[in-house]
Amino acid sequence: MSVGIRHDDLRRRNRAMVIAAVRRAGQPSRTEIAATTGLSHSTISAISSDLIDEGILTESKANEPAASLKRGRPQIGLALNPEAAAVVTVVLSLNFLSVAVIDYAGQVVAEEQRRLDTLTMPREQLIGECVAIVRRRLEDPDLDVGSVARIAMGIQGITDSHARAMLWSPITPLTDIPFADILEKEFAIPAAMENDCNMMAVALQWRDPARYRDNFIAILLSHGIGMGLVLKGELFMGTHSSGGEFGHMIHRPGGALCRCGRRGCVEAYAGNYAIWRSAMGLSEDAEPTDVGDPEMRALAIKARQGDGPEREAYRRAGQALGFGLGSLFALIDPAPVAMVGVSAAAFDLIEPALREAIAQTAGGQHSKSISFDTEPNELPLIREGCAMRALNFVDQEIFAPGMQARTGKHVA
Amino acid sequence: MSVGIRHDDLRRRNRAMVIAAVRRAGQPSRTEIAATTGLSHSTISAISSDLIDEGILTESKANEPAASLKRGRPQIGLALNPEAAAVVTVVLSLNFLSVAVIDYAGQVVAEEQRRLDTLTMPREQLIGECVAIVRRRLEDPDLDVGSVARIAMGIQGITDSHARAMLWSPITPLTDIPFADILEKEFAIPAAMENDCNMMAVALQWRDPARYRDNFIAILLSHGIGMGLVLKGELFMGTHSSGGEFGHMIHRPGGALCRCGRRGCVEAYAGNYAIWRSAMGLSEDAEPTDVGDPEMRALAIKARQGDGPEREAYRRAGQALGFGLGSLFALIDPAPVAMVGVSAAAFDLIEPALREAIAQTAGGQHSKSISFDTEPNELPLIREGCAMRALNFVDQEIFAPGMQARTGKHVA
């Protein structure tokens, strides 16, 4: 039910807004913050004074030296205090686990990576590895453990809409692992379980806000096909699960066998295994197999060398993606698309058929104006997204909490 | 850019919230409002006192007599003052134009309907008819014209996302008619141009909030296939146009000819003309034709009588709708669906194939839990939706405006 706005919520929200403005802008002056938030100078002054007293922000005299040529009292840049808090990101992907500790200003202060056989690992061991790698980072004597305010874990696969559990993942036969609860209980630090493609979208929004602002799509072209969707500037998630199962939209009813067991999904034509299967001349009913990134890169090279089954496989992948995107664009209006993952490096092979297919769909009216970016490496994006997610949580929930007995307001 | 919350916004929003609570609950007491909004009694008392002074609300002593058995001071019901404002709804559909005047409490106080040949009518005449029918209602001596605060026009077809213009419609070859601007200029009353399926969704939310609250889908099965989508309790609209062109998702790449000129759209299998074409044994390439509601009803009767091309046509329609819904449910999670329009009356013929198709898609995991409602008559729904839309506009934009010099606060 919609609920009224309490008086104290106001300060809370405006605090969060100031923090967000500083995080976005880097080192804005109070005046800049006032301009972007629309609040008055006095309000900004009061709030930032509080935040500095609480150690959340710091004044950094060193504003851009170029600006010092201006007349008048020089602006004082406000920056996030790196020591105000820290967050931990955990990214679990196929046979690979990586952790990073990130300070409040967003700098990586420590990391650790580890190979493991996720496909065969039993439940307890997989959970154990994740907990252990976090524990090792937290036990680092250089780290002030008390300052770790959030753990964000990203995983390939479907998570629940409350960001608590992994429901299903291609990297393990295991299902329904409540990683967020497990980590929270283990370390007494608030945790979240995020979907990989959603984190990619968050990272893109952070990396290039000019291009990826209000509406855009991040598509992971890897073993499976995943999607992160941002609408009106917000991550779009399903009501129960992490959302957009773009890879499992139906491309051809009753068509090729998909890893999910159904037939005709987009992924059954555009996933790594599908491209491989098609290039090798195997049946569309052939059981999906794991194909490594080096093999896929070799396949792309072969496809570029001349017309043949390899090039045809990429063409079919492009067609499936194009019709899928076309249907998506029929529902939401066209938006910028980022292609991420190993097959994004072969996007030159995919794009022609993809554009042709889009042009045949409702979204195709603007097919020429739709632009694609490619990024072959998904892992850094996922980690960055987790970091931003976690930091935003700290910004909003820890440093601008619902009810807080704020102390020492007028320190004078 | 996200903007701070101003202090005066607070009262504005809480006013809007009180009005909304009264509109939803009928005749709530101040205590009930305080409970549902979470605001304090004193705030509610102050706001409702203002609203009564301004003639927006009225006290209606006559609370449910059943409640008078309770001890204590009896609650005073608050109701919307029907005379506080009025709105006009205009619904333009195939060969049919209807207008209604509705008071602030939501009661219809006047209406007029008119047949006209929308398909052949030239631009100026179509606009002229719409303006003229509104003018006749506004000239009604029984009506206090000054109180008309909003005109909401609903039309079958695509509108722009700002609710200003009709971009395209199946009921006329004309395109890009800025009806909202035209009506606004003509009558100096704020106007909006709404999409029919979106209004159906708004009406469903109002009629049965228990079932249609946060996430649901309204699908119009008529000449074309349209969709209204509500996510998180809000109408989902595209960034440029009115949104969900569900009917033009691709069902079979390169398949049957659609009215939109492309091939394989859901509509090319499930629209009236598609069912008719299929039942008559015509080619999938046959030019779409207009089929009247009586013919469609006759077709459904024939299909129920025995297996044959008619039944097969409905089966195919169900299959197309099922795969479309399945793809939609892959993107958003499954939600209740309302089928509206003449073919909703033949839903018994459509449902088996539809459910079978859904079960083959990603959304199919929950296919048994997905429930369908049917409503054969779309026009009342569209009008109701327009009325609610217009009234909500008055609630929020007129009676809780951004900046207002409120007068006579403490009348004592």
Place this chain on the structure above:
DNA sequence: AGTATTTTTTTGAGGCTCGAAAAAAAGGGC
């Protein structure tokens, strides 16, 4: 050095919401 310019802080006023207490309006019990 003095003036101009721009940023930041301070101050006072006005509004809003909240909690507590008072007032109002019934029904119930004796």
Place this chain on the structure above:
DNA sequence: GCCCTTTTTTTCGAGCCTCAAAAAAATACT
């Protein structure tokens, strides 16, 4: 019939928050 209890509504004072304007601060220009 009168007083007490219960519940709703209003009133009142306090505490915050924001805003606008003025004051203070810091630097460039002349």
